[in-house]
Amino acid sequence: MIDPASRPGTPAQVQLGDDGRLRHFIDIEGLPKALLTEILDTADSFRGVQEAQVKKVPLLRGKTVANLFFENSTRTRATFELAAKRLSADVLNLDIKTSSTAKGETLLDTLQNLEAMQADAFVVRHSDSGAAHFIASQVTPRVAIINAGDGRHAHPTQAMLDMLTIRRHKGDFSRLRVAIVGDILHSRVARSQILALNTLGAAEVRVVAPRTLLPVDVEALGCRVFTRLSEGLAGADVVIALRLQKERMDGALLPSESEFYRHYGLTRDSLAWAHPEAIVMHPGPINRGVEIESAVADGPRSVILDQVTNGIAVRMAVLSMAVSGQTREREQRRQETQ
Amino acid sequence: MTLPEIPALLDSLEARLELCLDRLAVDRDRLAVVGIHTGGVWVAEQLHMRLGLPTPLGTLDIGFWRDDFDHQGLPEGIRASDLPFAVEGRDILLVDDVIMSGRTIRAALNELFDYGRPRRVLLASLLSLPGRELPIQPDACGAELSLAPGQRVKLQGPDPLTLSLVERR
Numbered sequence: 001m002i003d004p005a006s007r008p009g010t011p012a013q014v015q016l017g018d019d020g021r022l023r024h025f026i027d028i029e030g031l032p033k034a035l036l037t038e039i040l041d042t043a044d045s046f047r048g049v050q051e052a053q054v055k056k057v058p059l060l061r062g063k064t065v066a067n068l069f070f071e072n073s074t075r076t077r078a079t080f081e082l083a084a085k086r087l088s089a090d091v092l093n094l095d096i097k098t099s100s101t102a103k104g105e106t107l108l109d110t111l112q113n114l115e116a117m118q119a120d121a122f123v124v125r126h127s128d129s130g131a132a133h134f135i136a137s138q139v140t141p142r143v144a145i146i147n148a149g150d151g152r153h154a155h156p157t158q159a160m161l162d163m164l165t166i167r168r169h170k171g172d173f174s175r176l177r178v179a180i181v182g183d184i185l186h187s188r189v190a191r192s193q194i195l196a197l198n199t200l201g202a203a204e205v206r207v208v209a210p211r212t213l214l215p216v217d218v219e220a221l222g223c224r225v226f227t228r229l230s231e232g233l234a235g236a237d238v239v240i241a242l243r244l245q246k247e248r249m250d251g252a253l254l255p256s257e258s259e260f261y262r263h264y265g266l267t268r269d270s271l272a273w274a275h276p277e278a279i280v281m282h283p284g285p286i287n288r289g290v291e292i293e294s295a296v297a298d299g300p301r302s303v304i305l306d307q308v309t310n311g312i313a314v315r316m317a318v319l320s321m322a323v324s325g326q327t328r329e330r331e332q333r334r335q336e337t338q
Numbered sequence: 339m340t341l342p343e344i345p346a347l348l349d350s351l352e353a354r355l356e357l358c359l360d361r362l363a364v365d366r367d368r369l370a371v372v373g374i375h376t377g378g379v380w381v382a383e384q385l386h387m388r389l390g391l392p393t394p395l396g397t398l399d400i401g402f403w404r405d406d407f408d409h410q411g412l413p414e415g416i417r418a419s420d421l422p423f424a425v426e427g428r429d430i431l432l433v434d435d436v437i438m439s440g441r442t443i444r445a446a447l448n449e450l451f452d453y454g455r456p457r458r459v460l461l462a463s464l465l466s467l468p469g470r471e472l473p474i475q476p477d478a479c480g481a482e483l484s485l486a487p488g489q490r491v492k493l494q495g496p497d498p499l500t501l502s503l504v505e506r507r
Contacts, residue, residue, distance in 0.1 A: 021411075038414075041415070041416075042412070042416060044418060045401070045416045045418045046402075046419055047400065047418065048417075048418025048420070049402065049419075052419075052450075052452045053452060053453055053454055054452035054453075056452070057403060058402075058403060058408055058448070059401035059402055059412070060407075100347045109364075128383030207356055290448070316407035320412055321412055322403075324407070325411065327407065327408060327409075328410070328411040329410045331408075331409055331411075333409075
């Protein structure tokens, strides 16, 4: 029998319940501005909790959050774990590569076992694009699925923590020019950032990269393309450097790292093209001297560590909102069957 | 039913609170007033002004501490709490507009203790309604009211503060 909660469809349809509330968080695409703003507002309130002696709220007491990482991650996994713990959830960390799947158990079996353990949310990172969507729509629709990065497709919590950082430093998006610099081709972060910035109404979104590191049709996402750093940075209010994803490069896309740094590296000199009060961001981990100069990464305009702090607040917001959406649906079903 | 006027309620609450503070010999220079969002903050602002306390006003949003997440989910529009003083060892006056079940105050106490261990916590409420579900009573209230079943009272504000009756289905 097909579970009525399963909804084959676009990520946007799968993510929202009938009442328009979040039940999974898989992709920025298709989510309305009001919902993104609600995530940012909720995260802002969680930032307040981080100032208390006890940095915890009891919202997810008795709930279980399973971190399912099919791909390596340090920062994302650590901040998701901390976020779930600060919501008082019990956290299960599964490094799938080294566990059951290595013994031959299928993904479906693993997930169904976890569902039988009554997990309330799965945080999923996977190297295949669409993995989180597949799980949410086909496998365990009644468990809140949070996408922690899938292939080259999306990394929506990273994009939202970037949006929170921008909003806290620059306020209203409608006047902002945002430049995303570097390896756009391999970046799920860039795609989610462009979608989020456009939904939130940023004045201008730019991508700056050599042709070989730009996806075909990137303009269709809603951004201006620049291949010269001086032009791409001119007057920008926010500059986001991306990591050069050497591990994903299977062809000769670049002559050399030093060549890339010379033309696209964010240095004190190149930053002078941007607005004098521009902030500098980087999703981490940083390749110093490859995409960004140390003096910029550690400099007064860098908000990179602030991004990490905001990451916990955004992940608390998304986890609590998605579990809340599932809770409301369950309560509604219970009332209907009474 | 006619609801009492706000100025009279505030006068009565202030007078009862003064008596309470005197009786307990509370040091007003160390007393911090904390309003519970939203109505409680409006009442707290009035009390803070009337009592002329030197410690800045604090605000609590108890949305993340509610006990009905499993039924209602996350409430909308939660604001960050703001306690611009050290809670540790301090006398705190919690203020809300209406006390009924007592669950809001339980949540507020839980949240407050995450900021430190207060020396003493007092509770002031503009109105007290029957229907307590927890052993929590205000130290001072403006008035005690009894409503017909299904009726609730709602404070609107902040300027002017007005009370209205709400029929609950």
